[in-house]
Amino acid sequence: MREPDEGGSRRGAMVGLLVAAVMLAVGLWLAHDLTAASKLQDCLMSGRTNCNVIEPAR
Incomplete structure (x- = not known):
């Protein structure tokens, strides 16, 4: 008899x-x-109004 496949x-x-x-x-x-x-929340809570993420030019 054969053993079942694994x-x-x-x-x-x-x-x-x-x-x-x-x-x-x-x-x-x-x-x-x-x-x-x-x-973003930390930036806004510190009172800043410009919290946009600035992407570096490539």
Whole structure:
């Protein structure tokens, strides 16, 4: 008798890895957005009126 294939466990591991990667990407995106919002809020709370982000010329 043959032993059953181990393909199912690999598939589960790949799905788990994909889910973890997506969660990491969403977490990094959320942290970036929250940091930007916090900097803007700090600028506004300090009483400044021009808190626009200035992008350097390339």
